[in-house]
Amino acid sequence: MTTSRIALVTGANQGLGRALVEGLAARLGPDDLVLLTGRNAGRVTDAAREVAGLPGTVSRVEGRVLDVTDTDAVAALADELRGTYGGVDIVISNAVARVLPDDSQAERADEFIDVSNSATHAVLRSFGPVLRPSGRLLVVASGLGTLGHLDPRLHPLFDGATLDQVEYAVESWRTAVHNRTAQEAGWPLWLNVPSKVAQVAAVRAVAAERRTRDLADGTLIASVCPGMVDTATSRPWFSDYSGAQSPADAASAVLDLVTAEGVDAAQYGELVQFGKVLPWHDGTPPTAQDALLKP
Template sequence: MTDGPRVALVTGATQGLGLALVKALAQRLNTEDVVYATGRDRARLDEIRAELTGTGARVRTELFDVADPDRAEELAAALAERHGGIDIVFNNAVMRVTPDDDPRAIVGPYAEVNNFATTRVLRAFAPRLRDGGRLIVVASALGSLSYLAPVLHSRFDDLATLDEVDRAVADWRDAVRDGSAFSGPWPAFVNILSKIGQVAAVRTLAKRRREDDLARDVLIASVCPGMMNTPTSQAWWEVSDAPTPDEAAGPLLELALKPVHPEQYGELVREGRIVPWHPAGV
């Protein structure tokens, strides 16, 4: 990473894993470094900044609604002008769903926050990473073609551009919204396809940047934090024995702060191990 002050940014940082990442970065980085906590709730951001003052790195806040189609580029440009670039980005913002949600009603905003915002963050921040930078998309182990019907693999595998990823996600969104997905091969749980779309976006960008990035010690990857004990997870599963967000943040920080392992570049990583993109035997 850069010899000067480092700059980190976390999206979706007002609660859960995002807040845990901000806290951990503030503790692990130096006092001259800067950690930006971002989110949509200005009052909550102000509370976080006050709570974390004096904990290590300087914690600053920025309003960042990832669903705003222009905000990622605006913020990335502003930080690059302010600091000369950026060193660590955790794309963590997510729209959560519950078992009571109607997929047809929520899939539009869900795809906007979880998927189209991911590609916007990749487009905006990847070109502004400094040498040694890290751009990490928080996804899950569901982001594997193993969870997708083989007839759909080609829609997300080996795509050439992020625009192609967006079109594939839009086709899925529209199929859920008009109901046709429920009689076809699409997975019933919307989180599966959303995570596959996120991992596909990382793989697509990384394929184009790999050689130059590795020469500059830059890592672009997606990461699975594993099951966590959060209110959202509690609505779906028994998670009383699962790690807290603070505990789950540890392996993600290792990925951001330790030397790059080239085999992890562009891949989905869980606790230092690569989650296979293709099903076994393919």
């Protein structure tokens, strides 16, 4: 990568997203710009100011209001960065909707799918074309994003799918949730499972179309699993947090992938955790967790 790099992180007001911004601002150079984005203008402004004032910050840090569920806003920001800077070098799609264990999964489905999936599709569609050579476009997913975590009946919807087909599958899932036919069709109650599988499938779809030229110019598109992170979003789901990482520690492994010299072809388009690829077809459908959730 060259100097004057432009980096952008979504869902960056707090938690892992903010740690990713802090890490980028410490690892990139003084001529580089890191954009901290989120929906709430006040929180974005405060977070950007605080990160800019940290002792380890080297790069410029600016806050930008971005609602990732607004497809037009995502596209407009991508167009702006292309017009102003000629593109973008690093994009980390990290936004997620917070859902608590006692929440009705069905009632929260639209918000969760909009933030985790529709937004991921928008980021891939809008920022993929403006990613400069040697760039990095990463989607933060989870180890639940491998295909084996879904009922085998659903595998054909995502295995080898195009981005259009992934979007169609996600909307079919959304409709099934609203029609109360999701379980009958094999969809798990826990929204996080199909959502993460769909995120990884979307990345795989885009990567499959770009693979040859991206590898030729050192560009990486991948999904990443940061592991268990101690954040307000994830803490309510676990009784034992002894193995959880701080957001800063979790961000470090992701940023190692961002700042690595060259691209490992084995990681391109895949789900990567701590530098290792999680095989797409691994995993088993979770059933114990589903039994604890409200429909």
